[in-house]
Amino acid sequence: xxxxxxxxxxxxxxxxxxxxxxxxxxxxxxxxxxxxxxxxxxxxxxxxxxxxxxxxxxxxxxxxxxxxxxxxxxxxxxxxxxxxxxxxxxxxxxxxxxxxxxxxxxxxxxxxxxxx
Amino acid sequence: xxxxxxxxxxxxxxxxxxxxxxxxxxxxxxxxxxxxxxxxxxxxxxxxxxxxxxxxxxxxxxxxxxxxxxxxxxxxxxxxxxxxxxxxxxxxxxxxxxxxxxxxxxxxxxxxxxx
Numbered sequence: 136x137x138x139x140x141x142x143x144x145x146x147x148x149x150x151x152x153x154x155x156x157x158x159x160x161x162x163x164x165x166x167x168x169x170x171x172x173x174x175x176x177x178x179x180x181x182x183x184x185x186x187x188x189x190x191x192x193x194x195x196x197x198x199x200x201x202x203x204x205x206x207x208x209x210x211x212x213x214x215x216x217x218x219x220x221x222x223x224x225x226x227x228x229x230x231x232x233x234x235x236x237x238x239x240x241x242x243x244x245x246x247x248x249x250x251x
Numbered sequence: 252x253x254x255x256x257x258x259x260x261x262x263x264x265x266x267x268x269x270x271x272x273x274x275x276x277x278x279x280x281x282x283x284x285x286x287x288x289x290x291x292x293x294x295x296x297x298x299x300x301x302x303x304x305x306x307x308x309x310x311x312x313x314x315x316x317x318x319x320x321x322x323x324x325x326x327x328x329x330x331x332x333x334x335x336x337x338x339x340x341x342x343x344x345x346x347x348x349x350x351x352x353x354x355x356x357x358x359x360x361x362x363x364x365x366x
Contacts, residue, residue, distance in 0.1 A: 178289075178342060180344065180346070182356070226294060237353065238300070239346075243294050
């Protein structure tokens with residue numbers, strides 16, 4: 136069975152600085168998808184970034200980038216130039232393709248506080 | 252694109268009554284939708300996978316007779332909590348997946364309080 140682990144329950148960062156959230160996963164499959172979702176106090180889940188496992192290039196979305204290490208089964212999220220609006224719970228998630236029973240499996244979450 | 256709505260956003264009901272929550276994909280068709288439950292400060296727990304035109308697939312430990320799911324069209328899935336009890340109080344979130352991609356897009360959630 137696939138598992139996702141986020142080992143940092145809480146983190147804080149000063150505004151404008153950079154922070155990295157860690158995520159590891161376990162699977163015996165070679166094709167899968169990885170996601171980072173953000174859940175602000177409104178509790179709306181927002182997609183931050185996604186990565187296909189077959190792509191070696193790390194995904195980036197503006198201030199958000201990932202460090203995808205397939206052999207190590209690691210998928211960390213780097214937030215550059217942190218903003219107050221980045222304060223939220225961040226969930227790492229893993230998914231197989233639908234024909235492999237593609238349910239989204241979430242980590243426990245990391246609560247990020249951006250301080251002014 | 253990829254907007255998912257949920258209605259109602261919050262509901263308070265008496266113990267023993269049934270509550271229906273709607274999940275709609277507003278700008279895309281979704282053969283598959285998902286229902287999650289989330290307790291405070293915890294991760295999302297998948298309850299069931301809703302498939303248009305067929306029966307939902309429930310996760311282990313989720314009572315299918317208590318949490319009725321109907322996916323009548325490519326843009327609408329409903330979750331009915333039957334004979335609700337205080338322990339059913341929670342935050343319920345739906346998501347929908349475009350048929351052409353792997354990403355799930357989430358609704359804003361429904362906060363249910365059973366008195």
